[in-house]
Amino acid sequence: MLMHQTMRWFGPNDPVKLSDIRQAGCDGVVTALHHIPPGHVWSVTEINIRKFIIESEGMSWTVVESLPVSEAIKTQTGDYQWHIQNYCQSLRNLAACGIKVVTYNFMPVLDWIRTDVSWKLPDGARALYFEKLAFIAFDLFLLQRPGAEKDYTREEVRQAKERFEQMRETEKQTLFANALLGLPGSDEAFTPQQVLKALQTYKHIDADRLRQHLFFFLQQVIPVAQELDIQMAIHPDDPPYPVLGLPRIVSTEEDIAAIIAAAPAANNGLCYCTGSLGVRPDNNLLSILRRFSEHIHFLHLRNTAKDAYGNFYEATHLGGDTDMFLVVKEILQIQKKRGKRLPMRPDHGHQMLDDLDKKTYPGYSAIGRLKGLAELRGLELGVYRWMLEQ
Incomplete structure (x- = not known):
């Protein structure tokens, strides 16, 4: 059983076209309604418009990345209860449209950071x-x-x-x-x-308090996800340590264990990102895979190379610090045990060849991700055939 191969698409304004993604060998698309502000409801109409565009190109909307958690929810200020209600309604609308895997993150103020x-x-x-x-x-x-x-x-x-x-x-x-x-x-x-100004809103919020806010959010949302059979997949922090004085609470194996324990359910799970988790030398990626195998709902396979000073860069998908052979082997064993294909996408490809002269979202040019996907698909098929012969 091979992984479900997808790519991320940022919507109609993305310089990478859906036809490019299909030609890369994907039958699934990972996307979000970026034009809807965090805290507002994703309507069935808006979801279906995006879904129709994707299906018209012969693919399916496989994973939502991301249904954003508003800053009000993270800080528990203002209309945060209303935002949580809207979040649950968006989940209901996604389920009504047949979309069942939702990725999100709980990083304060900023998303991923690079220099x-x-x-x-x-x-x-x-x-x-x-x-x-x-x-x-x-x-x-x-x-x-x-x-x-x-x-x-x-x-x-x-x-x-x-x-x-x-x-x-x-x-x-x-x-x-x-x-x-x-x-x-x-x-x-x-x-x-x-x-x-945004940093000031976290002036009195340390890691413990932010963690409690996440747990509260999960305790409201996960029961709804269970009713709808939606798999919630939290993305790890990137980078996985505090920045700008802000706490980071999805960075280690124990962080993940606490998150799952806060709302015990198979639906409460992880977007397993080898890049984000792999930046920390104290994270054992295989241990995380095995410990949370029943809670992994989405896979970001990318590779980073780090040094002793805390610097890191996006390496080739097979050439960084992470042994991707062992990761893919473990994933295939998990899929066999669960009887389920997991959606996977290559992540943060290099800008190369013709894309060097094009404007693209950082890390999301077409050719670099195509190269990464080709490498991962070849590795996966080789590992899969090897496992069949054992």
Whole structure:
């Protein structure tokens, strides 16, 4: 039983067309209604419009990524109860349209963070990159977050200052833009004023309190998901450690265990992202797969290469720190045990070949993901045939 191969599509404004995704070998699409603000209901009409567009190209809308959790829910302020009710109604509407896997995250303020979204690799392709010192320099000297120096060692502050002073003005501007990119699916970047204001809303919210807010959300939503037979899949933090003084609570194996225990149900599950989880050297990816095998509802297979200083970049899908052979082998064993194909997508492909001259969402150019998918499909088929012969 092979995985259900999909790709992410950001909707009608995505430079990557649905026909490109189909030609890559996918029969499923991962998408979201990015034009609907967080906290508002996804109507049956809007869902069906998007579903019809995808099906017209011979594919299915396989996974929602993401049905966003509003900042009001994360901070439990304002109309957060109303937002939770709307979230549940969106789940009902998705189920009525036959869509049964929903991905979301609980990262405060910002989604994934990188310092360079066009980092040149030795072969000329470009990748996403996170440089710890550059990010500290951004935090201290560009964003100028009040009290930021308390989150770093004296040596880190010294080195970041030195790094910042060596930057050309254009490099500072690029770093500023990269660190404050908007959410995936949007061309809009956050302003420093917006970020600083948003950070203030977490002034009294530490990891324990944010965790309780997540648990409360799950205890309202998971029973509805059970009724609808919808699989909820939380995406790990990216990167999986605190940034900008904000807590991160979906970063480790024990974080995941606590999340599942907060609302015990098979529907309460994980989007297993080898890239996000693999950045932390203390995460054992195979242990996480085995421990939560019944709760994994969606797979992001990508690879990162990290160093001892906290820097990492998006490697080739088979060439980073994660042993993708062992991961794919374990996934196929889980599928066999569960009698179910899991949806998978390649993630954060390199910008390469003709795509180097095109504007694309960072990490989501067509050719780089096609290369990643081809590598993963070949590996999967080889592992699958090998397992049959054992």
